[in-house]
Amino acid sequence: MGKSSASPPPAPDYEGAAAAQGAANKETAIASSRLNNPNVVSPYGTQTWSEPGGTRVFDQAGYDAAMAQYNAS
Numbered sequence: 001m002g003k004s005s006a007s008p009p010p011a012p013d014y015e016g017a018a019a020a021q022g023a024a025n026k027e028t029a030i031a032s033s034r035l036n037n038p039n040v041v042s043p044y045g046t047q048t049w050s051e052p053g054g055t056r057v058f059d060q061a062g063y064d065a066a067m068a069q070y071n072a073s
Helices: 016-037 059-073
Strands: 041-044 046-049
Touching: 046 059
Parallel strands: none
Antiparallel strands: 041 046
């Protein structure tokens, strides 16, 4: 009289999905950081960006000289 029903599908792997999404988010953040932090060379000085763990360099002397020249003109 009773039919046997099919077994249910396996439960989703939420932990694996969360780990994969976290890795994808990290890669996206790194790519965005590279795109949004260019090196800049202008009359006011230079700004050099490097990867995390490196150093950010700002040419204060160049900036001050450029500003003095700009203010004098």
